[in-house]
Amino acid sequence: MFIYADNAATTAMSQKAIDAMLPYFKEVYGNPSSLYEAGQQAKMAIEDARGRVAAVLGCKPDEIYFTSGGSEADNQAIISAAKLGQKKGKKHIISTSFEHHAVLHTLKKLEKEGFEITLLDVHDNGIVTAKQVDDAIREDTCLVTIMYANNEIGTIQPISEIGAVCKAKEVLFHTDAVQAAGHLAINVEEQNIDMLSLSAHKFHGPKGCGVLYARKGILLTNIIEGGAQEKGKRGGTENVAGIMGMAAALEDAVAHMDENAAKLSVLRDRLIEGLNKISYSELNGDAVKRLPSNVNFCFEGIEGESLLLLLDDKGISASSGSACTSGSLDPSHVLLAIGRPHEVAHGSLRLSIGEDTTEEEVDYIIRAVTEVVTYLRSISPFWRDLVSGKRPHIFTELPG
């Protein structure tokens, strides 16, 4: 049994994406910057891909910049907006406390350079409101950057409302749509999004390839200096095959988005219902306003890494926000941001299902997780203390 339930980490490539890439390794391998035919063929291919990606996002092709992935796009969007703000004496940026580290660490860097960063509190349900953004915007605010959907708990932010607020107050709005692209509807024009980041490998495209959309007129600051590629805003020979795979994967994901979402949300809810039967556990994030693929739970009395290892033994690939899996001393900043205490944040499990996940697999996951949680609790002195009342429970026995 092998069940891949970590699609938020990365996805398997689709055959369509692989097929779209293959000609660009050995046949059309010219450098798009070369003037001869082989180079110009590659150039035409990526310009065609640019147009197709733009059509999906609802923007113009010259507003699409190809990058090495979501992190680079996030870095470039934020630094560009900061530099533009600085020129006008605006050095205040608004974001949230549960962004991806590609955003948070870039903001940290800007803070050291004298920018003031406001990180909005996230509500217990894993969502920030447009009103919070509206209230936080000041005269000197140069950027609002808020993710479309959270990578750990899958909660979907009110991007259109936030976009409208930013437009009304004339503040640039960037969204990290890495988890959303290919899974949720995006139209940058209608949603008043000025900049957006996405990453190909989250929707069955290749790793090492992403997009920064930046509205026409927004002057980008280079993260990578070099040649004239991407209108001189991103040096380096284009990842031609990657770009072709990404465009094919994105088109395919969007073409099947509604049917996939319908199928996945049924399985997701089945999984949530099954895991809710484990006593003293709770779903993280809003039950409805979340990605159709995302399930994230905290279990009292156990630690996430041992849970993952035993699930791996049962053939299930998943992830956790425990300190031991994050490689730091603290558990997931996302779980802390939604108010989970450290002791239950260590016992978290993220399952992100995919289009190929079956009902049988979901039922197998429910059985396996229940079994492993029960076992780990049976050897946990922390659980013993919770049961005996020596330490107080955090959750109720079963969801009310």
Added chain:
Amino acid sequence: MALYSEKVMDHFRNPRNVGIIEDADGVGEVGNPVCGDIMKIYLKINENQVIEDVKFETFGCGSAIASSSMATEMIKGQSVTEALTLTNKAVTEALDGLPPHKLHCSVLAEEAIKTAVKDYYDKNGISYDPAEFPAEHECEHCMEH
């Protein structure tokens, strides 16, 4: 390369000496839920000060469970004075190594045993040098909070 050695995975998957001893002669608990690991060790000690039985319960990651299992196996049948000489380094070596950021787990195992022996000494009015025992457990993480 896998995250852990075969030895660690074996002790994690099939931990030795799991459980509790109701009438234990010494009990030691270290760690805390905020840091994400707690180890509790129970010792049954006979009149010759030999550890006749040892059990543990652990809340923590794979290496924390494996370290507890290995440490209990190493001290079973030893005299309490021998058990006090068990170092985290010895536990780590017996496990064929731990990743650098997991060495902390072997330290917890050493401290849990020492704390359990101290409890035995206290209960039986046996004098000892407090300097040989870990103070109230302090990890750098807890210091931050």
